Amino acid sequence: xxxxxxxxxxxxxxxxxxxxxxxxxxxxxxxxxxxxxxxxxxxxxxxxxxxxxxxxxxxxxxxxxxxxxxxxxxxxxxxxxxxxxxxxxxxxxxxxxxxxxxxxxxxxxxxxxxxxxxxxxxxxxxxxxxxxxxxxxxxxxxxxxxxxxxxxxxxxxxxxxxxxxxxxxxxxxxxxxxxxxxxxxxxxxxxxxxxxxxxxxxxxxxxxxxxxxxxxxxxxxxxxxxxxxxxxxxxxxxxxxxxxxxxxxxxxxxxxxxxxxxxxxxxxxxxxxxxxxxxxxxxxxxxxxxxxxxxxxxxxxxxxxxxxxxxxxxxxxxxxxxx
Numbered sequence: 362x363x364x365x366x367x368x369x370x371x372x373x374x375x376x377x378x379x380x381x382x383x384x385x386x387x388x389x390x391x392x393x394x395x396x397x398x399x400x401x402x403x404x405x406x407x408x409x410x411x412x413x414x415x416x417x418x419x420x421x422x423x424x425x426x427x428x429x430x431x432x433x434x435x436x437x438x439x440x441x442x443x444x445x446x447x448x449x450x451x452x453x454x455x456x457x458x459x460x461x462x463x464x465x466x467x468x469x470x471x472x473x474x475x476x477x478x479x480x481x482x483x484x485x486x487x488x489x490x491x492x493x494x495x496x497x498x499x500x501x502x503x504x505x506x507x508x509x510x511x512x513x514x515x516x517x518x519x520x521x522x523x524x525x526x527x528x529x530x531x532x533x534x535x536x537x538x539x540x541x542x543x544x545x546x547x548x549x550x551x552x553x554x555x556x557x558x559x560x561x562x563x564x565x566x567x568x569x570x571x572x573x574x575x576x577x578x579x580x581x582x583x584x585x586x587x588x589x590x591x592x593x594x595x596x597x598x599x600x601x602x603x604x605x606x607x608x609x610x611x612x613x614x615x616x617x618x619x620x621x622x623x624x625x626x627x628x629x630x631x632x633x634x635x636x637x638x639x640x641x642x643x644x645x646x647x648x649x650x651x652x653x654x655x656x657x658x659x660x661x662x663x664x665x666x667x668x669x670x671x672x673x674x675x676x677x678x679x680x681x682x683x684x
Contacts, residue, residue, distance in 0.1 A: 367446065368405040371427070375406070375448075378422035383411035384456075392440040392669075395432070395451065397498070399590050401440025401639040402669060404430075404449040412456040413526075413556055420530035420554075423448065429528060430668060431554050433500040434475065437507070437592050442639040443670030450554065452502060457556060462486045466562050467521065472502030472555045476509070479560070480574060489565025489573075490519055496577035498593050505555045507664070508542045512577055517542035519560045525553040545597050545664055586624045590633040595623075595646060596661040604661055605629040611656040613649045621645040631665075643667060643677040651680045 368388030390407035410416035428447030480495035541548020620637030
């Protein structure tokens, strides 16, 4: 069960901290409007800061006892039906989406920049090595957090430094090594909000870069359900295998629960076929994990980020409680 008045009450309590801020605050914000799954509950407060200074001021003023979460463009995100307590920060493209060339082979990109726009900017600047972002349906903030990659290249291969604010509004500049990257994971502190980063590629001919981007796009269109309501890859690839192979082996290609389905086209993509709830999607995911573990002994790990509370009586246990 959702609690639609939580946000109004929290906003009444926190009202003074928003005086002087230029961003947009929305109480009881429906998260299904901003997630690519188009499912899930409400956030008590959704704050979209106008720019870096606005975000820093908000963080400095926000009481420590108010939970805080950060979301990007919503591509790799599943919000549970009970909603998200506390405040959610969403960086807008207007305030955090700038991309500029800062060296012969370097780009500076805001955390709200879509990955595809970074790839396009690199093409315009004749910078090679960033073409893989053309095939990742997300934003730079998420790419930095999860070391997003495609076609044999990962974010860690191109990041020079990352700029961030912590929970208290303090500035941090992290080197590539500071980010502690591994497969689909960053070791950076969870409370850091990435604001922008500098990437380095190499000088390349635009014709070559365009061909690489076209190859990425062709691959996506051929094997991925890119026109569906999906969050991208559902599970990380296990060692020495692929998540989709294990899912297929367990007989879960096309498996449907409620309005949620493992795509018949690419069975590591979970899709909302129309009216899926957050519960449908997560229950489907855990059903797949349980069946894969039973079939091959492989324990799949979620790549999709799941946030918020379960609705009353609609709790989904990991591996359906079989752990």
